[in-house]
Amino acid sequence: MTDFTRRDAFKISAGGLAAVSGMVAMPSILRAATYPSRPINVIVPFATGGYNDRLSRAFMPYLEQELGQPLVIVNKPGAGTQLGNSYALNQPADGYSILCTSAAPYIPLTVLLQNAPYKVEDFSMINLPSRDYTLAATSSGGPVKTFAEVIEKLKKDPSSLSIGVQPASADYANMVLAFQAAGVDASKLRIVTYDGGGPARNATAGAQVDVGFVGGEGFLPLKSKVRPLAIFAAEQVDWYPDAPLIGATLKTDFVEGSQRGWAVTTKLKNEQPEIFKILVAAVEKASKNPKAIETLKLQELATTWYGPDASNKAYLDNAAKMAKYVDLLK
Amino acid sequence: MIDVSAFNDALGIMFTSVGSWGWIVPGLIVGLVFSAIPGISITMAMAIVLPMSLYMDFFSAIVFLTSVYTGAGFGGSVPAILMNIPGSPSSFATTFDGYAMSQKGEHNEALGYALFASTLCGIAGYVLLLLVIEPLADIVLRIGPVEMFAVAIWGMMLLGSLGSTYISRGLLAAALGILLGTVGMNTAGFTRGTLGLPVLLDGIAPIPAMIGLLAASQLLSLASRDYIIEAEGSREVSLRKILKGCWGTLKYPGVLLRGSIIGIIIGAVPGVGSSIGNLIAYAETKRTAKDSATFGKGNPKGVIAAESAVASGEGGSMATMLALGIPGGGATAILIAAFMMHNIVPGPSFIETQKPMVYAIILNNIVQAVVLLAVGIGFIYVASNIMKVRTRYVLPAILVIATLGTFAVTGEAAGPITLFVFALLGYALNRYQYPVSAVVVGILLGRMLETEFLRSYQLSGGNPLYILERPGAMAIFAVMFASLAMTAWGKRKQNRAEAAEALAMRQIQEETRAAHTTPSKG
Numbered sequence: 001m002t003d004f005t006r007r008d009a010f011k012i013s014a015g016g017l018a019a020v021s022g023m024v025a026m027p028s029i030l031r032a033a034t035y036p037s038r039p040i041n042v043i044v045p046f047a048t049g050g051y052n053d054r055l056s057r058a059f060m061p062y063l064e065q066e067l068g069q070p071l072v073i074v075n076k077p078g079a080g081t082q083l084g085n086s087y088a089l090n091q092p093a094d095g096y097s098i099l100c101t102s103a104a105p106y107i108p109l110t111v112l113l114q115n116a117p118y119k120v121e122d123f124s125m126i127n128l129p130s131r132d133y134t135l136a137a138t139s140s141g142g143p144v145k146t147f148a149e150v151i152e153k154l155k156k157d158p159s160s161l162s163i164g165v166q167p168a169s170a171d172y173a174n175m176v177l178a179f180q181a182a183g184v185d186a187s188k189l190r191i192v193t194y195d196g197g198g199p200a201r202n203a204t205a206g207a208q209v210d211v212g213f214v215g216g217e218g219f220l221p222l223k224s225k226v227r228p229l230a231i232f233a234a235e236q237v238d239w240y241p242d243a244p245l246i247g248a249t250l251k252t253d254f255v256e257g258s259q260r261g262w263a264v265t266t267k268l269k270n271e272q273p274e275i276f277k278i279l280v281a282a283v284e285k286a287s288k289n290p291k292a293i294e295t296l297k298l299q300e301l302a303t304t305w306y307g308p309d310a311s312n313k314a315y316l317d318n319a320a321k322m323a324k325y326v327d328l329l330k
Numbered sequence: 331m332i333d334v335s336a337f338n339d340a341l342g343i344m345f346t347s348v349g350s351w352g353w354i355v356p357g358l359i360v361g362l363v364f365s366a367i368p369g370i371s372i373t374m375a376m377a378i379v380l381p382m383s384l385y386m387d388f389f390s391a392i393v394f395l396t397s398v399y400t401g402a403g404f405g406g407s408v409p410a411i412l413m414n415i416p417g418s419p420s421s422f423a424t425t426f427d428g429y430a431m432s433q434k435g436e437h438n439e440a441l442g443y444a445l446f447a448s449t450l451c452g453i454a455g456y457v458l459l460l461l462v463i464e465p466l467a468d469i470v471l472r473i474g475p476v477e478m479f480a481v482a483i484w485g486m487m488l489l490g491s492l493g494s495t496y497i498s499r500g501l502l503a504a505a506l507g508i509l510l511g512t513v514g515m516n517t518a519g520f521t522r523g524t525l526g527l528p529v530l531l532d533g534i535a536p537i538p539a540m541i542g543l544l545a546a547s548q549l550l551s552l553a554s555r556d557y558i559i560e561a562e563g564s565r566e567v568s569l570r571k572i573l574k575g576c577w578g579t580l581k582y583p584g585v586l587l588r589g590s591i592i593g594i595i596i597g598a599v600p601g602v603g604s605s606i607g608n609l610i611a612y613a614e615t616k617r618t619a620k621d622s623a624t625f626g627k628g629n630p631k632g633v634i635a636a637e638s639a640v641a642s643g644e645g646g647s648m649a650t651m652l653a654l655g656i657p658g659g660g661a662t663a664i665l666i667a668a669f670m671m672h673n674i675v676p677g678p679s680f681i682e683t684q685k686p687m688v689y690a691i692i693l694n695n696i697v698q699a700v701v702l703l704a705v706g707i708g709f710i711y712v713a714s715n716i717m718k719v720r721t722r723y724v725l726p727a728i729l730v731i732a733t734l735g736t737f738a739v740t741g742e743a744a745g746p747i748t749l750f751v752f753a754l755l756g757y758a759l760n761r762y763q764y765p766v767s768a769v770v771v772g773i774l775l776g777r778m779l780e781t782e783f784l785r786s787y788q789l790s791g792g793n794p795l796y797i798l799e800r801p802g803a804m805a806i807f808a809v810m811f812a813s814l815a816m817t818a819w820g821k822r823k824q825n826r827a828e829a830a831e832a833l834a835m836r837q838i839q840e841e842t843r844a845a846h847t848t849p850s851k852g
Contacts, residue, residue, distance in 0.1 A: 047660075048377040049667030057384065057671060073381070076742075079531035083742075086528070114521075114531065159791050167519030192475070192788040195517040195781070202600050202656055206471030209789070221655035221677035225471070298673035 035275050036069040041097045045084020045106075047077040051217075052260055055130065055301050056100040062292035066282035081106040082116045089118055093268040095275035103128060104259040104318035105170045111319075112326045113168050120319040124269040124276075125311035126283050128261035130302035134174040134232040134254070135216030135243060139207035140225050147230040147249045150211055151182045158188035164200045164209030167193045168329045170255045170318075171200075174232045175213040176328045181252035201226075215257045216240050220300060232257070239300075255321045259314055260302075280308055332461055333685055340689030343389070344697075350390035354698050357397025358705045364398075365405030366713065368541050368728065369735025369749075371418040372402040373660030380664055388672040393694055395668050396648075399661050400698045403644050404448040404706055407637055408713050411440045413558060413728070414548045419540060419605035419774060420640045423488075423612035426767075427625060427632030434628050435564025437717065441710040442575020443630045444637045445703065450579065451590045451638035452699035455645025458594060460692050464681065466646075467653030470598045475785035476797060480806040481596065482779045485606050487810070488613035489768055496763065503764040507772015508779065510534055517781045518788075529744045533777060536605075538736040538745045540770050542752025545732060547760040549725050558717055558724065567714040572707060578630060585615050585631050589638025597643025600656045605774055611639035617817045641699075648695070652688050653681050 044052050060071050076084035091097035110116035138144045153160045165172050179186050194200035197214050204212025205225040228243035232254040269276045287305040296303045364375035383391035406417030411428035431440035489504050513523040514533035524530035589611040596607035615635035616625040625632050647658030655677030657663035669676050736745030759766050790796030
């Protein structure tokens with residue numbers, strides 16, 4: 001027989017309780033020491049097969065290698081990323097849910113135009129490697145050759161050319177800004193709206209519309225079917241070097257296009273700085289892995305390392321500009 | 331036209347990668363099973379297996395995914411025929427005559443017709459694709475909003491063929507469907523009818539809504555019976571009858587051809603997908619048929635027309651994807667992702683530099699269609715046994731599976747909730763004799779109608795004469811009106827013939843009566 005009494009049992013269970021409550025209240029440093037101890041969910045607020053989905057899947061093995069835990073892709077598409085963003089914010093801030101998303105302009109747009117129940121600042125960037133820019137393009141066989149020609153024609157008669165664009169997007173803001181700067185009467189334009197970049201690109205390549213304003217990256221597979229007129233970027237874009245810069249024809253302010261990559265909730269960054277650091281280090285190392293760079297390049301996916309500070313700044317700048325021009329979008 | 335040396339190289343690829351052929355059968359089975367489950371569409375079936383294909387080499391992955399696609403194209407027709415519940419939107423038109431046939435105890439034949447129409451037209455679609463992939467792709471890009479609007483109107487004309495007791499209730503139901511189809515943010519960025527729910531910004535999810543509307547009314551009407559088919563003798567599963575149906579398909583080459591052409595063209599148009607092709611093919615076949623009165627009551631031509639358009643639409647959709655890198659629908663969007671994940675970007679440059687690979691993919695799809703014939707017969711043989719199970723076991727199982735299916739895709743309660751709400755709506759509509767199918771057509775076409783009409787308006791600047799600049803749209807409208815006029819004329823002729831016949835009958839009757847009366851006099 002052992003001298004195991006009820007009192008001992010109480011002691012043991014009390015000790016257990018203390019240990020459990022200790023775990024719960026464990027300071028973040030301790031919790032970070034064991035992080036990550038189980039698989040991590042990557043929330044992609046888009047459907048399977050989109051850019052972010054492909055980016056997350058292609059990057060996954062290299063990030064897994066750094067984190068030492070498997071990643072699980074969770075697609076939460078809908079409402080212009082609002083559903084996925086809300087879902088991410090509802091997860092515990094423990095580092096087991098990270099986002100792979102087109103942070104800008106989707107997060108600011110859901111806040112500005114859909115009254116999403118969160119703030120732009122609720123998300124913090126780890127790295128946004130993919131930077132897209134609005135491209136004004138026409139069908140490769142079309143009569144228009146340059147952006148200056150577009151402006152000239154529209155100034156004479158604003159309804160002489162039809163324009164394809166996605167409403168409430170960075171592309172739309174850029175179009176309005178460019179025409180304002182050029183002095184084109186925007187109220188008489190023949191604007192055809194498309195509910196996505198894909199349909200707008202098809203309409204441009206198929207000459208359904210005379211000029212399309214759409215994110216340039218998606219045009220790459222259709223490159224031979226379109227003629228680039230102007231790209232809304234400050235300096236030459238390495239993935240589309242033959243696209244003339246908007247600055248060459250027109251002095252106008254513009255909004256940068258999609259900024260895609262890795263993000264977490266700001267709650268995690270503030271409450272679990274150690275875990276945030278681990279995630280940043282892992283993404284950085286994976287982004288600089290030569291094998292990752294090579295593989296992703298073949299799939300036309302970006303791996304450039306900008307880091308959390310630069311990425312966050314780019315994201316917030318974009319959000320501020322979107323807020324500034326929100327009236328153009330409505 | 332076909333490039334012979336590339337074609338030879340393609341045969342080389344086919345035979346050197348025989349190992350990848352092993353993925354055809356598993357792919358077909360996955361596609362058949364998933365799409366036969368109400369609530370899971372072809373796109374979802376493919377999204378589920380996409381991550382798996384990452385671990386295969388390129389050709390195997392594409393063979394596997396396209397096999398899922400091929401299998402899924404047919405799988406949806408199984409529940410459509412057996413239970414009047416389409417497995418996916420693209421088999422909606424199959425329910426009209428398929429279920430009527432199975433109620434007559436001809437489910438074996440109906441499935442046979444569907445399977446053979448599906449394989450034959452699948453092959454036809456891909457053979458045509460082999461010949462005209464590049465020109466087809468260029469034509470597809472030229473199809474603009476006005477043409478698409480014409481197509482959507484054509485689809486709406488199906489309503490005339492649905493037939494309901496009250497025309498007014500039919501129109502009202504269709505209007506309700508169109509309104510429901512336009513819920514959410516439209517193409518110009520305006521938000522309507524979302525009740526403040528972010529889930530509804532993208533519109534009502536068509537699949538749970540469709541299943542809710544159709545399944546609720548259907549399951550409730552089935553609940554009062556012991557078995558799906560009342561007559562015990564008709565419940566048998568007979569391979570002989572399935573094969574008889576398969577063979578019977580060949581008797582309708584005209585229906586197959588029309589269905590294929592409609593399917594390929596509509597399937598190739600980006601953003602339309604196969605859920606509309608089957609409606610148009612059905613409506614056209616019914617309108618031009620001499621025995622149009624028997625459609626909806628179990629005419630095999632109805633099943634063949636719908637299935638042929640679904641199967642051939644797959645080829646059209648693949649053409650757009652391979653030649654332009656543009657997804658024709660959700661399923662090809664997944665295929666593009668699979669290509670990209672293997673470092674291959676489909677599009678004009680892919681088709682120029684890798685023609686043998688393109689041909690090999692197309693050839694492999696033809697092989698898949700042939701294999702589908704064997705796998706499909708096995709599948710329908712097994713699936714038909716549901717007829718022998720008591721409804722008290724079948725119905726709860728289907729409800730649970732359908733609910734899970736709508737939940738599984740996004741892991742959100744939105745799917746099941748939509749299903750439930752629309753089930754109540756479906757019950758109410760049925761109770762007051764509003765045609766549920768008209769609502770479904772409205773939901774499937776409402777968004778397209780609105781979007782394309784709005785874009786046509788934007789493009790033309792409100793000038794209706796713009797249509798004169800679009801010969802394609804004029805041609806579509808012309809064919810549509812010609813078809814209508816011919817039907818009307820044919821109907822008139824038929825009515826006259828019937829009237830004349832009735833007159834003649836009456837005369838004969840009178841004469842016989844006269845003949846009868848004369849002798850009695852004498």
